[in-house]
Amino acid sequence: MRPCDLEKNREIVFHPLPPGQVQRARVLLEGLDGVAVTVAPDGNRLLVSYHVCEYTLEGLETALASQGFHLDNSLLSKLKRALAYFCEGVQRRNVAANEPDIKSQQAFMKVYERHLHGDSDETPEEWRGYK
Numbered sequence: 094m095r096p097c098d099l100e101k102n103r104e105i106v107f108h109p110l111p112p113g114q115v116q117r118a119r120v121l122l123e124g125l126d127g128v129a130v131t132v133a134p135d136g137n138r139l140l141v142s143y144h145v146c147e148y149t150l151e152g153l154e155t156a157l158a159s160q161g162f163h164l165d166n167s168l169l170s171k172l173k174r175a176l177a178y179f180c181e182g183v184q185r186r187n188v189a190a191n192e193p194d195i196k197s198q199q200a201f202m203k204v205y206e207r208h209l210h211g212d213s214d215e216t217p218e219e220w221r222g223y224k
Contacts, residue, residue, distance in 0.1 A: 099146060101142065101145050101150070105154060105157070106137060115137060115139060122153065128141060137165070141153065145185060146185065149181045151174075151177075151178040
């Protein structure tokens with residue numbers, strides 16, 4: 094996976110009412126490190142850019158909804174949102190799966206050392222030094 098695949102450009106679509114919520118949401122999101130925010134020309138959408146290992150669309154939208162912002166709940170917006178949530182979740186799990194798990198590797202090595210796996214020398218001790 095290329096590193097640029099982890100940089101996301103998404104849109105957050107707001108309900109037209111109450112007015113002014115897009116600008117308030119922009120100010121809140123601009124305060125987050127690693128999030129770039131611009132208002133779309135139609136005035137009802139925010140265009141956000143972020144790294145998927147640091148933020149997710151679901152996390153950003155959940156935070157906004159908990160602060161009282163009203164997102165667009167049309168069928169198309171819900172479908173786009175669900176697809177983005179799913180894809181980002183899979184990417185985050187895949188990135189985490191690619192990180193080496195040192196503790197489990199060490200545990201496996203200890204089990205392997207103690208397990209009879211057929212790599213032992215069956216020559217009696219007294220014959221090993223015999224030349």
